[in-house]
Amino acid sequence: MSEKLNLVHWADMTADRIIRQHGDKDDYVVASGITPSGVVHFGNFREVITTDLVARGLRARGKNVRFIFSWDDYDTFRKIPGNLPKQDELAQYLFQPIVDTPDPFGEHESYAAHHEHNFEEQLKKVGVEVEPIYQAKKYRAGDYKEQIKLALNKRFEIRDILNQYRKEPYGDDYYPVSVYCEKYKTDKTTILSWDGESKLRYKHNEHDYEGEIDINTTSLVKLPWRVDWPMRWAFEKVDFEPGGKDHSSQGGSFTTAKDIVKVFDWQAPIYLQYDFVSIKGLGGKMSSSKGNLVTVNDILKVYEPEMVRWIFASYKTNVDFAISFDLDVLKTYEDYDRQERLAFGLEKGNEKKVAMAKRVIELSQIGEHPTECPFQPSFRHLCNVLQINDGDIEAARSYYADQIKTDRDERRFRERSACALHWLQENAPEEFKFAINKEAVDMPLEDKVRTYLDKLVALCEEQWDTIESDKEFNDKMYEVMHELELKPADIFAPIYQKLISREKGPKLAGFIRTIGKDRVIKLLK
Template sequence: MDPAAGHDSYLNHWADAAAAKTLAAHADAKVVTVAAGITPSGVVHVGNFREVITVDLVARALRDRGADVRFIYSWDDFDVLRKVPADMPKRDMLTENLRRSISAVPDPYGEHDSYAGHNIAAFEKSLAPLGIRPEFIRQSQRYRAGAYADGIRLALKHAADIRAILNDVRDKTTANTRLEDNWLPLSGFCDNCGRDTLAFAVVDEWTVHYDCSACKHAADVDLRKGGNLKLPWRIDWPMRWAHERVCFEPGGKDHSTAGGSFDTAKDIVRVVYGWQAPEYVGYDFVRIKGRAGKISSSKGDVVTVADCLEIYEPEVLRWLFVSFRPNTEFQISFDLDVITLYENYDRTRRIAYGVEPAKDAQARLVAQRTMQLASVDHRRIAEGDVMPFVPGFRHLSMTLQIFEGDLDKTVAYYEEAGQVVGDESRRLTRQRARCVWNWIAEWGPDEFRYKLRREPKQRELTADEATCLGRLVAALRGREEVREDDLVPTMKSLCEGTSLDNKTFLPVVYDLLIGRDKGPKLTTLITAIGPARALSLLAPSLPAGT
């Protein structure tokens, strides 16, 4: 674990710089623990994904330096259900369970152990295709098992110190209220009614008494035996840094501001728990193009990682996050910008493999490192590696529509053309074809979609139009198949000796084939559907005997 490895020009990503800083700050650590987490109080969306992939990238960079890395992901499922997110089913049931732990609220879908469990399962499942495999920790289980008993004990012992730290921030940020002298760093849920309406008193070092204002239940709790008590967020976070010996953890924009939870946590972890704050990277929001404001689970209609994977290949979705520094806001698009993003990804891939020239040697190293971090299996592109073929998004969108979304026929088309060769190229082409077809079906604009006519249209033609169409039909007759290159000379000479040119004539051909006045490249379209299908749609408009 040599921080000097940062001088390697290949290790040029921001994650490499974060890894080097982490190793320098924790030079004696035998295991480098990196952490992420979220409260599953609603659908876990793609904005939340920025935290886990930020940690995944740093974990990879640490391992590339030889570090033994432990990657933990904490589910803060011992938090309270404060409001019912929009678009949730069984809203009456959820409303009845407000002020209870989200780990104790029933799953409104009836599929998992709890409301939190449902949101957790969906997000964990979506991470697997992206090659992200942290050690998941459910905080409700840890607290109830008494794993954090000593952490709570120390917080109560240092209650005055914590209160002073939090009040100092409140004074500096001109907050309206300060914590009272009898305030205790505790929260939790009543053993009787399950709500968080508790008042606390310390009995002794390990025992806490509480009274519930909702149901009037009272109890003494031995912290060592676990139960339903926990630390509030601003104390819970630094407590877990010390408990897990966390060396790196990012935080969202809201945590990173002056006086935010990171500011107070770094003091609390030092004063109360004798540990240091981890190396920290603040990350900005991810937005969905066309929507105002940040993504919010409570507002409903969020975009999840699983939604993105319907349109973006795992490597392309990873590449999108890899390509931006964490403190840079960016948008995820589902409109025509998807095509541009795929084209930019493909260009980076070509530069990394040396298929397309780079500005200089370092630019190629940057592309190679980017592609390694974007890959699911963290594969490094070595000199001499051959880039597996995968069709471009635009071409695939055309080919798929010719074959009406049939993935097998689409892949076979590229195989017969000699472009798809080998299992990896076949896998990549099929993977992209699935995403492209999903995009066409759900997001593609109307002018982008087309279908071949099932029955021929008999169109009245001018004399010049009939001449040009007859030349095209003659070029196709008698052929079982045709190569795109063979059609190019025919297309160039179609309109010779007439008053037409391709700009004025080709709309006729497109109308006969797909019912529109323009469409995909005509030579590709005819090659893909084959001469027989093309002739069946073109020839009926010609005069008899032509």
């Protein structure tokens, strides 16, 4: 890949910036993370894919990259998402660590593990490989005890950084930790004192209980998010991590983290703000606690895995966009296929467009990059072929058999067919759906229209095998129409009625050729 090509995409520009600002090293650490407070939704995925694309940019420069993914499962279980079963049982674990909350589905060892496992499996499907770090294990193993003591001893320094952005400043009673009570398990506690070495005294806010714990031996102390995040940058030596709009605003957690990280003797990673992603037709921002969620799996029901990557690689991170489930799905597939053709030299474009197409398609690959453009069945046409064949993928495949030449072509056909079927069943507008009639429909017709249909049947019987294109068939249909002094409006509706019992449908000439000679003759006679 040439240097010029390398610098057309934001992921490569960011990789260059990391090397320039953090020094030219052999190894880099990129990071991402999520709290498994509920189902991990498609909005969260933007952070992960952003990190993955930058990791690929670094690897393209010959660098070793460690992509760590932090599961903040030692965070507090604050709210029960409305879409979960066993609400009463879950309510008993409010304000305790998420990792200690049971899985309401009974599939995994905890509520956290259920959501972690599901999201990790989804990431594999879109070619994102991460090194998961489970923060509850780190805290409970005592990995951060020295960092916790350091934060407590520098608490006024941390407090002063935070107070620059607070309307109500913290006072001398500020401590940069929270404690899960030994007796009552929740984090509804207040710190009373710190002895400067290892002992921390606290009280429970709702019960008459005070306790003392030793940082060297306890697993009940956690740093709050604004301190925890920069601490982990230092602990893992992170070079790059993106963040959402909510973390990026002035006074947000990145603003304070880039100062607090100096307390832990490290520097802020190169940062990239990403904007939110929405689903067209779904109001408002997705939220785990609200339960109005679309997951990566949901998107994969409509878009091929490479296309999911491509959608994100196609937008700069600071642009918000919507994923469509409506008729725009057709355009998205057409745009993807066009860019793929540009990348493989099957379509011409200016130098900059071609360079961008090559890099975006390369960043979208899962597994080995194909040496030639994979088979591209038009999504719109595939929907028609599948409906003509009553949703039978094997029957539809016979229509494309001579175009499917490699394993990659086969995978493309299978994935795209499954997406098309799902979209037709769940998302396509009613006017897009049809079923071929099983028997001929008897209906009153004007004489001229009846004559036209007879001539069209004769045309099919006599010339079907010699007609080479939809355009040629269309021209012949129009010749007969002009000969009988008819207009398209006179004949199209009756033909659609006879074929699919609808007033309109797919482009007629191609549609008739796709249905096949025998069925068309049977239905039009």
